[in-house]
Amino acid sequence: MIRNPVLPGFNPDPSICRVGEDYYIATSTFEWYPGVQIHQSRDLVNWRLASRPLNRAALLDMRGNPDSCGIWAPCLSYAHGRFWLVYTDVKRLDGNFKDSHNYVTTSDAVDGEWTDRIYVNSSGFDPSLFHDDDGRKWFMNMQWNHRGPGTGGNPEHASFDGILLQQWNEIEGLSGPAINIYPGTARGLTEAPHIFKRNGWYYLTTAEGGTGYRHAVTMARSRSITGPYEDHPQKHLISSAAAPRHPIQRAGHGQYVETPDGETYHTFLMGRPISGPGKSGRFCPLGRETGIERCVWHDDDWLYLEQGGLLPRVEVPSPTDVEPDSPRSVRRTFDGDALPPEFQWLRTPEKDRIFRLGDGSLTLIGRESIGSWFEQALVARRQEHLAYVAETMVSFDPVTYQQAAGLTTYYNRYKFHALLLTHDPDAGRVLSIVSCNGDWPDGKLTMALDAPVRVSDAPVEMRVEVNHASQQFSWRQSGGAWKEVGPALDASVISDEGGRGEHASFTGAFVGMIAFDLTGQGAEARFSRFDYEPRG
Structure with missing residues (x-):
């Protein structure tokens, strides 16, 4: 069984990809250096730290970054014989502005030397890179709106002003128009876009509801990468917002992956609250961790959790018969x-x-x-x-x-x-x-x-x-x-x-x-x- 969390402790915003029989998860590190943690596994059960790639000034310098800024929500992918890592360095937290700068770096090996960063844009955070089967690459990020209530595309959370999509390549940079492809659902705070393609559909997953107890993985799809996108019948794929006593809370923000045999899984961010003396009465001492859930495709070409509903499980069937490692000193x-x-x-x-x-x-x-x-x-x-x-x-x-x-x-x-x-x-x-x-x-x-x-x-x-x-x-x-x-x-x-x-x-x-x-x-x-x- 997979026992959640698979990456305990501070390991949020999991981006997952598979290369052959190896799985890789990249997580946010914020102001901690070196930037981005990449873990590797062959069974989705046990994971080892493979690298922290942003390890020199040509890739990352966060001196002066406020707390909880720095590396937000990296995206790890593999294409053309290389790993591609997209990441944000956020320079401001409080106030109306974020000053979020997005970069790309590549490497032949996940634990090898990563290229000096390539600057892409600063229009928002949580960037992602999709390699389409026609050879084009598409860069995405949420669009940050500093103007205040009543000015953005989402009436409840105006600062999160939809998902931007634009063509990109490492030689010429961005090209063509930046298209706002998805405003999000009524839950708002729409961020963390990832696209994958299956049966002629472009599937877009986002995180919504904020990174607290209303968090969710939201799914939408379109026949064209530029939209329009229709929402999942449930709107959300994963969320524990409606079940406050469930042992896994704050579930959201993840990415889809397939095994070599075609089984389907989805990572997600999670927290495990316990009772505490603070004003909230509960807290997650281990922060935002990484979990994995098994999913299934239904006849309507939509992805659902294997067990139905939105709640992720503590124990999940794994693709191989491997026991989780025991804690050790x-x-x-x-x-x-x-x-x-x-x-x-x-x-x-x-x-x-x-x-x-x-x-x-x-x-x-x-x-x-x-x-x-x-x-x-x-x-x-x-x-x-x-x-x-x-x-x-x-x-x-x-x-x-x-x-x-x-x-x-x-x-x-x-x-x-x-x-x-x-x-x-x-x-x-x-x-x-x-x-x-x-x-x-x-x-x-x-x-x-x-x-x-x-x-x-x-x-x-x-x-x-x-x-x-x-x-x-x-x-x-x-x-x-x-x-x-x-x-x-x-x-x-x-x-x-x-x-x-x-x-x-x-x-x-x-x-x-x-x-x-x-x-x-x-x-x-x-x-x-x-x-x-x-x-x-």
């Missing part, structure tokens, strides 16, 4: 010359300015403050389980309170908790806990300890135990017993629903290592290991 000691594959950092292509590997440790070079949009020394991995324990060991010699390094659970600049080794003018080398408990304009730094905790000059081991909506920091030195430090903290802050809510930020929860030096002198912190143990 991961211990990293930073012995190699590259980061372990699960780790990423934020925004900058100039990684040598914020970290280096060598001598059996990861050295973070303290730069700007925790939450900076430009140059932040934070190296972290996704939270992939509702309960887990993470540990690290840090060697650091701060000489001022402006220098700090330690362990953090992190969502964005306004939603994090951090256990820090720093300096106190009266007590010397100490531990402190800093938190930020909500998005702008309400987010302010809070200190969880009444007084800092003095520590010796020896390296400090740090630990965080996350259990659903709660988390607890601990520490020790020289192999002693673990000591809890500070109170239990609200882990629901580290989620889409924390702060202003699911549509104000939509990335994912990370846990990792942080260092900053507000003096500008680049004080260095050495981390000798990082352990991640699933607990449930």
Whole structure:
């Protein structure tokens, strides 16, 4: 069986394609670097991280991008012996504008060298590329309308002003008129277009309803790629909006794929909410994940979920008899010359300015403050389980309170908790806990300890135990017993629903290592290991 999610933790907006017997899923990475995650599978059950292709400045530089901007909704395809990756780099979130720039890059191998990006347009986000069987290529994206209510094609959500389609090739760029082929249904917020062709029909799938709990995969079709498109008899192919108690929520935004034997599946974005103390009463600590559903074609030439209805299942029949891998603990000691594959950092292509590997440790070079949009020394991995324990060991010699390094659970600049080794003018080398408990304009730094905790000059081991909506920091030195430090903290802050809510930020929860030096002198912190143990 396929057990959903197939890509747990922050892995949204899944674009899927098949090459021979190999399946590939590309997902959004937003402000995390390198950009775009591509996972590979041969059975649709178990997946491995194959590459993060946007790994140099000629492909991506996000310094200054606000939280939840950067890489939105990539589209991965294969044609003419090459992989084609289309992606958006969004430069603005709040306000009427988005400043979303769309690019194309190609590679002979998914884990190979990708070409320098080719700029396409900036008329909207969620771009897609369709390779038609007559040799033409068509570029699509949703059209962003900054003018406000009453001005766009959809009366309820004017900013999402339909799906644009235009011919494109890598030599001449865009050509011919940009045609608005689909305004969307009454659910609105129409985005994420993908086209596939079958039996003379062009099938268009889009995401609708926003990326929260009203999300959906919407389907339409036409005999001509330029339309007009008629809606699916159900309008939507996948959605859990009408079933708030279903274990899979926020279902939407995916893409169609066929197996070598002609079986049909569709990816979708999903969330698994649990109860929490926030204003919504529920939150998805693992963010927006990737699921897969099995589909069937009916005699009317429309695609439907195999089980009928719109609700995706937790367990889905797979095309092969393979069991899902079991969760396992991961211990990293930073012995190699590259980061372990699960780790990423934020925004900058100039990684040598914020970290280096060598001598059996990861050295973070303290730069700007925790939450900076430009140059932040934070190296972290996704939270992939509702309960887990993470540990690290840090060697650091701060000489001022402006220098700090330690362990953090992190969502964005306004939603994090951090256990820090720093300096106190009266007590010397100490531990402190800093938190930020909500998005702008309400987010302010809070200190969880009444007084800092003095520590010796020896390296400090740090630990965080996350259990659903709660988390607890601990520490020790020289192999002693673990000591809890500070109170239990609200882990629901580290989620889409924390702060202003699911549509104000939509990335994912990370846990990792942080260092900053507000003096500008680049004080260095050495981390000798990082352990991640699933607990449930």
